Amino acid sequence: MAYFGLISPGMLNMTALKTRIDVGKTASIKYAFGAAIVVLIQAGIALLFADYFIKNPKVIEVLKTVGVFVFFALAVFFFYLSRKKIATKAKSGTGNFFIKGMAMSAVNMLAIPFYLGISIYLASENKIIVAQPYILIFVLGASIGSFLLFFTYISFAKIIIKKISFIATNINGILSLLFLILGILTLIKLLP
Template identity: 25%
Template sequence: MKALKNIFVGFLVSFIGSIPLGYLNIIGFEVYSKTGMNNLLLYLLGVITIEAIVIYCTLLFADKLSRSKKLMKFIDLFSIIFMLILAYIFYSQSKSEESSESQLSEYLQYSGYLIGIIFSCLNFMQIPFWLGWNVYVVNAKYIRLGKKLNLVYLAGTLIGSFSGIFTVVMILNKVTEGTNLLSKYLLSHIIPLFFVGMAFYQAYKFYKKYY
């Protein structure tokens, strides 16, 4: 049961985080449209290879934080602020989306796996994203930690990222330019509201726990 909960929470967090139209999704669409399905799958494997390292390292750090009772209040407060920051980031991203086909074209000559590695390494936002989420799910006891349970959680997050980016790429491939409107709506409304809701929920738990 613990393993199933870990993999479900990992999948859910990662899938939702992958849905907004970020640059990794745009690059994945370019890889698919220019070089086909096989290269897209290699690209996604490259992306989650780096993500696996980031998630596992931040999870270990979150474990240490969760064991320190003196930091629990700070962690709870940080989780609330982090949710609001994520809501703002996703909202503001919808106002400044850019596509860079000319810069991407020079990379498309390489293996999709290498492209995924390169651009995932440049995705610095995943570090605070996963640190914040891992602190949150550990502190809120949504997942249980342990050597095997950590790997199960990691597997769930990687499946979620792979599935999320793949889903967005397939949608982009099937619809017209109207997709830009849809993606902006998701970024500026649904995803930010989700994070704001989580922030309010955490604020309620924070008040109930400490006051």
Template identity: 25%
Template sequence: MSTFILFIAGFFFSFIGSIPPGSINITTLQYALENRIKAAFSFATAAALTEYLYAAIAVRFQIYLTETAGISQYFQMVTGSVLILLGLFNLFKKPVESNVQTSGEKRNAFKKGVLLSLANPLAIPFWLMVTAYLQSMGWVEINGQNFWIYVAGISVGTFCLLASVIKLGSRFTAIQDNSFLTYKVPGLIFIGMGIWSFISPNQ
């Protein structure tokens, strides 16, 4: 399998998975609005590296499960169901207030990025499900040789989304206020993936 496809798959799902407002992109936006651009990029780098760690753990665990007899045959059905639930959660989730305010905080941005990202362990089950789905559908094939390419795509996708937040600045608040873009589009993508897993001939 092409390493480019693996990288793009990780990048794409990381990018869209980071769009809904959360502590990471809201804090990045806060730095940008305060014109603390270096701090913003430092924070984004820390968040991307932590995502790299969480994704690596999740993908390794997923590879182990799919290689375990009696488990791999159920993965497509389980991941399809979870992705549909995740999509429904996004569709019916109420928009959250970003509450972006000027802050006199002096803490190191990189350290803050690591701490906030570590406080988001939901990244592990998210990547476990997404990776299991992609493999069960035959869209990617992850092994010891290309494992790090896929995880690198995930990390770069997270960084690029946060870099977009920095560049867009105040315009990103308008995007966050658009519930169709921030919640419904990712939700519809996940629901579509889940439904496809049940009707796919690979099932």
């Protein structure tokens, strides 16, 4: 989930990519570790909220209805992004790249809602257990998935930098279609 949730070129990925190009592989891996550590915390916070929602099933019914609108909004959002040109310039600077990765990941406003939405959806489908050790496994998986995505950007930096506009357009289009399908499926499930 974390891998595909972050796959679209964004602030974190582009900074990992730019750090790899401008500074080197070691600095970009330190950045990726820092960002992935924060994802671990964000996923944990999301699961705490998910646990509350799971224990209050009436809230989940309302959230499923809201989820339909959220999925459609995300479909429109990613469709809009698929039409935008992506800038490849990101500040790389110097200094402690581990701390820089943590700081940039901490200001990522979409991480907690993303993991909250995914965990509530999985819980409503009985695909996740919100109890230990499963919470630990979930947050570790989210962190590892995030790191692997950053590492993919780092490893294929030279190819991605040449093809970034093409990749961004296609990935956002696919994500838009995916959220549209999720919205339709959720709406169908809600209908009597």
